[in-house]
Amino acid sequence: MIANPYEDLMNVLLSVDSRISRIEIIMSKGNPSWEWINIKEAAKLLGLSKSSLYSKTSSDKIPYRKRGNKLYFSIRELHN
Secondary structure, three states: OOOOHHHHHHHHHHHHHHHHHHHHHHHOOOOOOOOEEEHHHHHHHHOOOHHHHHHHHHOOOOOOEEEOOEEEEEHHHHOO
């Protein structure tokens, strides 16, 4: 079966649209610290499981901040 490049492009565009929608939801919360999100929100934003995100933080593949025993992620840093 031959891969359809247009279908692949459509899937990528749908993924980007989904991520933009998630960012808009996070930003619309009216929270002045919207730039910082918790692990659940970061996993959802990146389309990863929480365990995958924990793995990436432990190997320093994703920037994060730790406050107490909780991890926080900058939306700006996640998209760079």
